[in-house]
Amino acid sequence: MAQLTAQGRRKLMALQLLLWHSALWAGQEAIPLVSVTSPPPSLPWPRSFLLKSLEQVRKIQTRNSELLEQLCATYKLCHPEELVLLGHSLGIPKAPLSHCSSQALQLTKCLHQLHSGLFLYGGLLQALAGISPEVAPTLDMLQLDVANFATTIWQQMETLGVAPTAQPTQSTLPTFTSAFQRRAGGVLAASHLQSFLETAHCALNHWV
Numbered sequence: 001m002a003q004l005t006a007q008g009r010r011k012l013m014a015l016q017l018l019l020w021h022s023a024l025w026a027g028q029e030a031i032p033l034v035s036v037t038s039p040p041p042s043l044p045w046p047r048s049f050l051l052k053s054l055e056q057v058r059k060i061q062t063r064n065s066e067l068l069e070q071l072c073a074t075y076k077l078c079h080p081e082e083l084v085l086l087g088h089s090l091g092i093p094k095a096p097l098s099h100c101s102s103q104a105l106q107l108t109k110c111l112h113q114l115h116s117g118l119f120l121y122g123g124l125l126q127a128l129a130g131i132s133p134e135v136a137p138t139l140d141m142l143q144l145d146v147a148n149f150a151t152t153i154w155q156q157m158e159t160l161g162v163a164p165t166a167q168p169t170q171s172t173l174p175t176f177t178s179a180f181q182r183r184a185g186g187v188l189a190a191s192h193l194q195s196f197l198e199t200a201h202c203a204l205n206h207w208v
Contacts, residue, residue, distance in 0.1 A: 034205055083184050092188045111162065
């Protein structure tokens with residue numbers, strides 16, 4: 001009888017051990033799994049710079065659209081595509097932003113192209129001085145906005161240690177011999193600037 005009792009105790013202990021393991025396993029299954037996610041990628045440029053730049057781009061786009069609308073309403077120059085040949089003869093340049101496209105984004109080169117383009121368009125806007133009293137206030141404010149954005153880009157290049165040793169020099173600007181040429185040049189310059197800003201906005205917004 002004593003032997004049976006000992007055997008029963010062993011069976012009881014084995015059963016208790018089995019129940020304990022079952023309970024432990026069930027408890028582990030009930031614990032929700034914590035998903036391990038990789039940290040967000042670090043931004044190539046400071047977020048404060050990106051947000052400030054996007055704000056400046058939108059401000060210039062708004063002002064530039066106002067200039068185009070005024071030239072259209074006042075002088076019926078509403079279709080830049082009709083002035084392309086005249087633009088070639090006047091020498092109205094178009095700044096590239098090939099290094100800022102989503103397919104071929106190169107950060108340092110993109111900054112350089114942004115600054116060079118803004119410097120170019122700032123010079124073109126300056127060459128339009130005296131275009132007409134009606135659009136002069138908008139033109140002046142647009143020129144100031146472009147200069148401010150160029151300064152922002154230059155300061156970021158200095159922070160990153162990739163700024164050129166000297167500010168770029170302005171290339172030869174177009175010479176207008178008539179009021180019509182100056183106004184047509186204004187339409188073309190503003191149209192080129194608008195395309196430039198759209199690409200810049202996409203590149204900056206890609207990293208926000």
